[in-house]
Amino acid sequence: MLCEFCKQGDVLKVVVTKTHETIEICDECETVWYNKDGRIIVTNYDQYMSERGIAPVWSEISII
Ligand SMILES: [Zn+2]
Numbered sequence: 377m378l379c380e381f382c383k384q385g386d387v388l389k390v391v392v393t394k395t396h397e398t399i400e401i402c403d404e405c406e407t408v409w410y411n412k413d414g415r416i417i418v419t420n421y422d423q424y425m426s427e428r429g430i431a432p433v434w435s436e437i438s439i440i
Pocket residue numbers: 379380381382383384385402403404405406407
């Protein structure tokens with residue numbers, strides 16, 4: 377799926393290893409989409425991971 381923001385990256389479904397949360401992330405601009413209480417939250421990878429105390433590096437997630 378093409379990213380609606382940068383129109384270049386591919387949106388990947390991934391699992392965050394430490395929290396087991398499933399999120400979607402653009403492999404180009406690192407926009408993140410996730411579901412919270414039935415609503416889709418749009419943020420970016422740095423913000424998302426820092427809120428959880430995890431380093432915002434790709435080794436913390438696994439593509440599913
Ligand atoms: Zn993007």
